[in-house]
Amino acid sequence: MAVAARASAAGMIGTSLQGLRIVLVEPSHPGNIGAAARAMKVMGLRHLVLVNPRFFPDPEATALASGAEDILESAQVCTNLDTALQGCHKVYGTSARGRRIQWPASNAREAASEMLADLDTGDCALLFGRERTGLTNAEMDRCQVLVHIPTADEYHSLNLGQAVQVLAYELHMAALTALPAQDVPTEAVPEQPAPIQDMEGFYGHLQRVLRRSGFLQEVRATRMMRRLRRLFDRARPSQNEVNILRGILTEIERWASKVDRKDQDSL
Amino acid sequence: MAVAARASAAGMIGTSLQGLRIVLVEPSHPGNIGAAARAMKVMGLRHLVLVNPRFFPDPEATALASGAEDILESAQVCTNLDTALQGCHKVYGTSARGRRIQWPASNAREAASEMLADLDTGDCALLFGRERTGLTNAEMDRCQVLVHIPTADEYHSLNLGQAVQVLAYELHMAALTALPAQDVPTEAVPEQPAPIQDMEGFYGHLQRVLRRSGFLQEVRATRMMRRLRRLFDRARPSQNEVNILRGILTEIERWASKVDRKDQDSL
Incomplete structure (x- = not known):
């Protein structure tokens, strides 16, 4: 009984997160791609997009995926962000650099709830930048919301795999929390937002x-x-x-x- | 101003989590020890205890700590769990195997709040088991609470580094939430709407x-x-x-x- 309930909850979470693509922009280390795939699969995310990965496919990515090889195999590789975002109605971008006045910012937990609500309307993307330099300003311009993972140590931020792990976890928790609450009144969106x-x-x-x-x-x-x-x-x-x-x-x-x-x- | 507020909030979080030790029981892969140290430092945790690590110190641990070498250097290495738990008044143990009737279970988020409250009373420990087999029943008997990280995929659980990451993050979020309101680093406040x-x-x-x-x-x-x-x-x-x-x-x-x-x- 408990097992069945669990399996069905897991299935429903997978469904509610289905329209979300995790986009890694120019990842340098294939190990991070593998770790991201593993983090995604464990938390019920499936759609991985890689924009100009330095090495892919790569044995190190496969090794670190460890059980999430299917996520790597179905990963979409693009040469530019436009292709990666095609068909999305909302784009979230992760930023380690704290708040920036020009962009609305949410922490990982708030952003996960927002994303879950946005996924009701259509596909969304969550962008992760390069290991060393993150997203460029031009790339952040493409994001409607910047996501910040609260940390204690401003000097040593999370690495790419860890950042994907925390956000995938928060998305899973948001989906889990949202499961019984179909009757939560959502803000009226008059029409479908433009792609x-x-x-x-x-x-x-x-x-x-x-x-x-x-x-x-x-x-x-x-x-x-x-x-x-x-x-x-x-x-x-x-x-x-x-x-x-x-x-x-x-x-x-x-x-x-x-x-x-x-x-x-x-x- | 904002930077000072942040630094002070980070300091307070460090203080409120100070009495918590992260205990890795018989870790096999030194890379996981390094990843755990990095995850801890980023989230404001400092006290790492290793029970019979297979290899330690180890260059791979140091490589993966990447900025958290101080956590490794001050790590306490023990030959048995008794020594590791000396002076703790409450022990939490992580378990990937879902809830077991014999132990009270909390998910990572609930457990993080509980731990924070328990830390007011004195030192606590959070145990992570072996990469393949987790904690033994005898070790779980030493825990007052079992902690479970919700995942979508029951077949592929988080690895040790990822599990430490998620719990360290939840502890950080719990500490952040518990801060007096004025110390919480605020997200960018949208400007006042025009009259x-x-x-x-x-x-x-x-x-x-x-x-x-x-x-x-x-x-x-x-x-x-x-x-x-x-x-x-x-x-x-x-x-x-x-x-x-x-x-x-x-x-x-x-x-x-x-x-x-x-x-x-x-x-």
């Missing part, structure tokens, strides 16, 4: 318009775009809303393009 | 620009503005962000106003 690639399309378009209008000056462009990303990300625009925002940008470009034409005419 | 009248000012400005650009047509203006309001309201923009949005609108108006001027010139 990441459409948000990126919008941000690219916005940046172009802001540059052409003169609003975006080179010296502060990166910071400003980061602020705007945070603002729009918080609203979690739907596909329809992204279409509206792009419609506005197109109309403004058309309106102002008369200037450019007239400027050219007058030359 | 209603500023939001109204923004919506008025937005509507004017959208009308002039040609995007907002009379027939659908009310509905469209309602949708845009809903979108921006969801993001709860701060005063600063409202200023940025209005700055964008002003810049776009200036950019496009050249058109109007030229249109008038050509009349």
Whole structure:
């Protein structure tokens, strides 16, 4: 009885975490890939994505996976982050560097609950950066939430395998806690949030318009775009809303393009 | 300021966990000893006890400690469990085998809170068994509480280093939660949302620009503005962000106003 209940709970946890991909960005040490796979499998996560791994496949990864070889075998290897995030509606990024004003931050426990709720809506990604240098600022720009694992020793952070272990564990605990609570009132999300690639399309378009209008000056462009990303990300625009925002940008470009034409005419 | 608060919080966590010893019983793989030391140090635990380690000291332990060599250097090596538990008033033992009727069992999270409370009274020990076979029944008899780390995959349990990592993390989280509120390192607090009248000012400005650009047509203006309001309201923009949005609108108006001027010139 207890065993059956356990097995079925484990199955349900697997299901509730199914849409989550663990993305390792440019891991250098194959042992960490193996340790991550093991940590994932033990905690009910299955979808591993590797962006430009230095060595993969690799015997050391296989050795450290130790029972989680199936996770390695089905791992998706990508050459860029865009491909890795394709189809995700929300991206979480781990950061050892504590809080940064430009990004909303959650600790591992809060983030695990948020992710679980987000997985109801569609696929999500959880990014882990390089062993030495973590995620770049450009990569963090792709994240809606930065996740921080509280530690006592700021000088010696967790290694990659340990960080995946702690987050996989928190996700498992969140899924376990959430099991009987189907009737927890969730915040009303009016429409499905737009997929990441459409948000990126919008941000690219916005940046172009802001540059052409003169609003975006080179010296502060990166910071400003980061602020705007945070603002729009918080609203979690739907596909329809992204279409509206792009419609506005197109109309403004058309309106102002008369200037450019007239400027050219007058030359 | 934030850094000082953090350092002091880390110090207090170290103090509240000071009386806890992590006891590894007959570890076979020196790498696991090193990984355990690293996991401990990162989470504010310092007291490592090794009962009959197969190899210690060992270069592999040192390599995997990676920054936590001090924990290894001060580790206590014992030939029997009695010595290891000397002076402890409560003993917790980890078990991968799920709950056993003879022992009270807690999951890692519950156990971490209990341990923290027990540490107020005096020293405690947390036992981890052998890599393959765990703790013997005789050793479990020495434990007042068995600790179980919930996992999804009953067939592939955590390895020793991962188990120490999860429990050290839970202990750290328990200590962090127990801190007086003002000492808890806070996550970035989102800025105060802008007052209603500023939001109204923004919506008025937005509507004017959208009308002039040609995007907002009379027939659908009310509905469209309602949708845009809903979108921006969801993001709860701060005063600063409202200023940025209005700055964008002003810049776009200036950019496009050249058109109007030229249109008038050509009349």
